[in-house]
Amino acid sequence: MKKKRFGLPQLGFGVGLRSVHYQHILSERPQVGWFEVLSDNYMHTRGRPLAFLDRIAEHYPVALHGVGLSIGSSDELDLGYLAELRALRDRVGAHWVSDHICWTGVNGRHGHDLYPVPFTEEALRHIARRVCQVQDYLEAPLVLENPSTYLEFKGSTLGEAEFIAALLEESDSGLLLDVNNVYVNAHNHGFDPLGYLRQLPLERVVQLHIAGHSQAQGYLADTHSAPVADGVWDLLAEAVRLGANAPLLLEWDAEIPEFAELERELDKAKSRWGAEPAELGS
């Protein structure tokens, strides 16, 4: 990585684009810095979703965020998926493309979930090689998110943060630091979230995620269905203090409220720093 954040722009405070808000966004043009677009929802369509996205992308910067790349799968990379992803990126002028450090299926079958990878040298080499392939194809850095997980494998020989740090270095890729996921995983797997942050190469953070989670039976569930928890706000402040200076995005995917509530949630972030995130952490 030659330049900070790979030279990608500081887009400020954004929210995840959801179909229930299309009309509001187009008619009211709310004051948000950018939208994160769930790429998979727009890749296998030539119809209405894409028409809305085209119109929104005319007025706002966008970045693509996927769940279907399956970068950690032992199956072959899906080149058809990559071709659609690149075409969508080019069509809407997305500033970057992100997905998760996970696998979503194997043996030609798809689970449509973000399954955890074992933190082994084999998985590290395998995923790093695939990230390089994807980056060559996209001719751009791939931005990888630390996912929320509910199990760890006994066969892991590395810690999660150590694995992610090594993967980013070996593949020269960017990090989408999901602060809520760090919080959720720290609870579910019993690690120290601050220690985790300190192990990450935060200069590689291209984007930050915040979201709400919920308490399930014996674990925290990354549901994106509630306001951001206080503990996540505190952890975000630590991440920023440690150097994770990047565009911030609020995710809300279930029980989606009116757009005004998303703006109020973003205002909490703005009020904490009193500035656009270009100054965060300075």
Add this chain to the structure above:
Amino acid sequence: MRATRSSAPATTLHQLQSWLFQRVTEAAGPARSEGVATAADRDVELQEHVVSGNLAASARVEVYRHGYFARLVECLEDDYPALAHALGAARFEALCRDFIALYPPASASLNYYGAPLAQYCGRRPESWSAFAAELAQLEWAVVEVIHAEEGERLDSAALGQLSAEQWSALRLVPSPALRLLRHAYPAAEYYQAFKDGSAAALGVAASGGALELLTPRASAVAVCRRGEDVWRIRLTPALAELLGCLIASAPLLAALERWGSGATGVSAPDALVAPEELQRAFQDWVSCGLFSGIA
């Protein structure tokens, strides 16, 4: 040199993923699992592979197993809300779970996952299966036109400038976002009632409205998208026959003559459509964007 902290037996990435995926996607727990002899063996494998900590290893796998089915049921419910309403929550979920077991997702996209549901409903043995199949077919047509390319829109003014000779040979190009459905049951009527909030659920056995749904009554509907709007145009069987001929690229005049002669197979009373009604229907089809142009 990185520290090694594992005491687990060596398992390749592919083996580990195959093992977890099988556990996550099995429908009803140990009884349906493949390749594992006993529950005790399964537990040994689980303990070999998954860290427990503050939550049992089995509970951790169960989070993903629950998520697999819940996500697919939610996807089907998004695509088939009227069918879900008609069947009621419990019956719809049972239908979905049977469907998921037979049709595991084979694509990275969920956009088209629910495509075979109408066909699957039609093969079910229950009394509601034929109606459910047609309702599902209609809801899938809505999904398809939402994702279809819109195509050009036929310019109605251009039609007015055609010579008599051009009219006789005129063929219309259907919009890529047009579907024509002919049903034995009043599926389109039910769908409209669902949209209006007045649809009865099939589970309400005492409801006359619900029972009527299971009585065959021929209906037809054209589904088309223009811009943000999805149009559903309910058609008489006679008009559906004519529209079908036009979609099949029959020349307009030939289609009208064939249709007027009853050669389309529509029974005589159905075929009797007043010229004004025909004209109005044709204007509606053009103004709703059912056609993209002239061939």
